[in-house]
Structures are given as C-alpha cells and as structure tokens.
Amino acid sequence: MNWKTLLLGAVAGFAAGYAGKQIWEQSGNPSPEKVLENVKSAVKKDGKIYGSWILMKPETYEKFDLDYQVYRGGITRHNEGKREQFEFVADASTGTVIDFTHKNI
Incomplete structure (x- = not known):
C-alpha cells in the first residue's frame, strides 16, 4: 500500500467526519x-x-x-x-x- 494513498484516505475520512459533526450540531437539538x-x-x-x-x-x-x-x-x-x-x-x-x-x- 502506498503511504500517500493511506494518508489521503485518512485525511478524507477526518474531513468527512468533521463536516458531518458540524452539520449535525447545526441541525440537531441543542x-x-x-x-x-x-x-x-x-x-x-x-x-x-x-x-x-x-x-x-x-x-x-x-x-x-x-x-x-x-x-x-x-x-x-x-x-x-x-x-x-x-x-x-x-x-x-x-x-x-x-x-x-x-x-x-
């Protein structure tokens, strides 16, 4: 496995998780x-x-x-x-x- 591919996948996963958290916090109950x-x-x-x-x-x-x-x-x-x-x-x-x-x- 290429390190660049692994790093790119980890960064993409982190970004998706962070974006999902922000959307959930804005749309959910306080x-x-x-x-x-x-x-x-x-x-x-x-x-x-x-x-x-x-x-x-x-x-x-x-x-x-x-x-x-x-x-x-x-x-x-x-x-x-x-x-x-x-x-x-x-x-x-x-x-x-x-x-x-x-x-x-």
Whole structure:
C-alpha cells in the first residue's frame, strides 16, 4: 500500500467526519450544556456566577395547557453583595427559556 494513498484516505475520512459533526450540531437539538451556557451568558451580565446546574434528561413540562420537553437548571450568582439564585426551564428542542424564577438568598 502506498503511504500517500493511506494518508489521503485518512485525511478524507477526518474531513468527512468533521463536516458531518458540524452539520449535525447545526441541525440537531441543542445539548443541555449549550442551553446552560446560553442562560449563563445572559445572567452573568449583572454579576459573577458561582454555581450552575442542569438536568441532562429532558422531562415533560406543562405551561398554558401546552406540553413541552424541557431541561431544568439553575444558577447562583453574587450581585451587589447579595447572593441570588435563579431556576429556569428551557425547551429541549430549541433551547428557548420558557420559565425563569429569581430568589434572593
């Protein structure tokens, strides 16, 4: 076997795999990590984030007589010397935040 042919095949396989991954990420549902990252970027504008979590398994959530598959998560931050806790519910298929609650602790 020629080394050039082997190298060309490996490069082509890598390129096809990378292109497939990019297409899948753009067309598929957002991952729980991506949803959490988006919510954190919105919340951290007003204070430093100290902790965050998200449930990795979608669950059913009802709002206004509509059922959604959602991710639940939360964020803790400090703002002006106060600790704040946020909990959110985000649509698992789009990443859109459906519900957002705030508590001062």
